Amino acid sequence: MELQLQIKxxxxxxxxxxxxxxxxxxxxQFSIQLIQENGFESFTFKKLAEEIGSTEAGIYRYFENKHRLLIYLTAWYWSWLEFRVTFHLNNISDPNIKLKKLIQLLAANVVDDDSTMYVNESLLHQIIIAEGSKAYLTKHVSEDNKDRLFKPYKDLCSLIAGIILEYNSNYTHPRSLASTIIEMAHLQVFFMHNLPSLTDFGESKNEQLVVEYIEDLVFCSIRNHTSRRD
Amino acid sequence: MELQLQIKxxxxxxxxxxxxxxxxxxxxQFSIQLIQENGFESFTFKKLAEEIGSTEAGIYRYFENKHRLLIYLTAWYWSWLEFRVTFHLNNISDPNIKLKKLIQLLAANVVDDDSTMYVNESLLHQIIIAEGSKAYLTKHVSEDNKDRLFKPYKDLCSLIAGIILEYNSNYTHPRSLASTIIEMAHLQVFFMHNLPSLTDFGESKNEQLVVEYIEDLVFCSIRNHTSRRD
DNA sequence: TTTTAAATGATAGTATTACTATTTCATTTA
DNA sequence: TAAATGAAATAGTAATACTATCATTTAAAA
Structure with missing residues (x-):
């Protein structure tokens, strides 16, 4: 059976x-490759066009500018990840196992899954780690948000928040914890590779240690949580 | 008594x-103003020069490029914050109180403290929230790191990690938790203002709720922590 | 099969950005 | 008073981020 994943x-x-x-x-396909190789700052439509064998004007027919293309890629990634999470968590009822699988899916390295031939999910994952937050760290976040450009990110966050509440319905900050999990799953991996002294994973370069850290953080927090304030 | 704070x-x-x-x-002074007003992307040396009444070339004599200027501003901010933290935590021995004060200093709004007349710390704090991570999210992090450009950030992180260990010497991820605290103190504030559904602070726009969330997260985690793995 | 529309390619052009080189002017120092 | 140093203005260049036009290819509809 060969299925083609199409994300709307x-x-x-x-x-x-x-x-x-x-x-x-x-x-x-090639924007993912170029951004991953040289970073978003040095990425231009000119270079992309040359790589593809098309022209700059040709690219502009598809995307308004390179920042919109980045938002597109991040939106695609979060949609794909939400699908992946839903798929892997299907038929699991224990929220404890759900959360563990989820953290694994977020922080562990991605293997290109061939669900789409023109998206290399592994490279895209690396882009999200290093460039993802630039999609929303702008002066026009709010307008972009009104256009629902970040909906896939917010949907994933809601999904995670829901699982957190399944685990402990008294937990007071499910959505903040969800966005913390997502962001830290990426940032701690970035730090581990590039600014290792900001982490406890030293030069191990092992994503599994990030998974353990986040699991520890999350479960300690939601396990012992009652709604009282201390 | 009027002291002039000079950061080396x-x-x-x-x-x-x-x-x-x-x-x-x-x-x-004016780069802080301009970046805060219009964002780092739209900030150029030309605009800055016009604002100051100097020339583009004049700015280049001080900073290699605008990214270096951003790194300078972030480095200044982290140095200033470390001083502030050290100052506020002076003579406090209880690591519980230390951590609470620290989280407050990180996440709460900054009031321009007049310790330097040409740096508006309140505006700079807003820049760090929205643009700070762009300082290290580049393809040349590692070289910049070798030049010790991120030392102030790493020093602050170490300081926090030390306090965490004072609280509980069995805690296994003091540095990752420290960088998590720093990053979340900023990101949750950003989300609260710009993508509120990623948080539980809704439209309250109250930084104090972020402080409570982070306190909760941190203390649950380090209070209940023993070195065992579950 | 023809007609028509959509998509692409090629070319050119503009405004802005990022950065450099050169010269001028002022100040210090010998 | 001359030489050396440093700050600032001027004038550039190359690259970037677009937009517009028009011819041609390709695909869909009649």
């Missing part, structure tokens, strides 16, 4: 839907 | 020390 993307994320044409798919 | 900055952060000349201090 918000229309406002693009000028023309890149999934529907050969050039569009190439834009996604 | 790493020489590699600048081309010429901005603290020592009138133009240099204006660069710091």
């Amino acid at each position: 993307m918000n229309e406002k994320l693009f000028v023309r839907n890149p999934e529907q044409t050969e050039l569009g798919r190439k834009i996604i | 900055m790493n020489e590699k952060l600048f081309v010429r020390n901005p603290e020592q000349t009138e133009l240099g201090r204006k660069i710091i």
